[in-house]
């Protein structure tokens with residue numbers, strides 16, 4: 132009998148806790164996404180400062196992101212990621228933690244990465260943060 136009551140109470144507690152766990156998880160994924168974008172911005176900065184504009188083995192989209200101010204939103208695809216990885220600008224392939232299908236974009240107007248899944252720039256505030264924590 133007591134065991135049943137304990138199990139019932141645990142069940143209620145878990146039911147109450149799950150939504151806040153989910154919220155925390157979603158919030159953590161956005162922070163991870165932002166940190167990926169920050170790393171990518173840094174990587175593009177380094178490419179831009181280490182190479183001349185004429186360097187031919189740099190993928191076209193990286194050239195656009197680094198040197199073409201009029202390009203707009205430039206996709207950072209698998210090809211670009213592999214280039215950045217190969218030459219040590221990033222340590223591993225960086226994708227939105229929510230969907231690996233998402234291609235990060237570099238906005239040459241803003242000079243900032245954009246996540247099409249989160250529909251947000253790297254510097255955007257965390258929309259999932261509650262008032263009750265950090």
Ligand SMILES: [Zn+2]
Nearest residue numbers: 164227246249
């Ligand atoms: Zn994202």
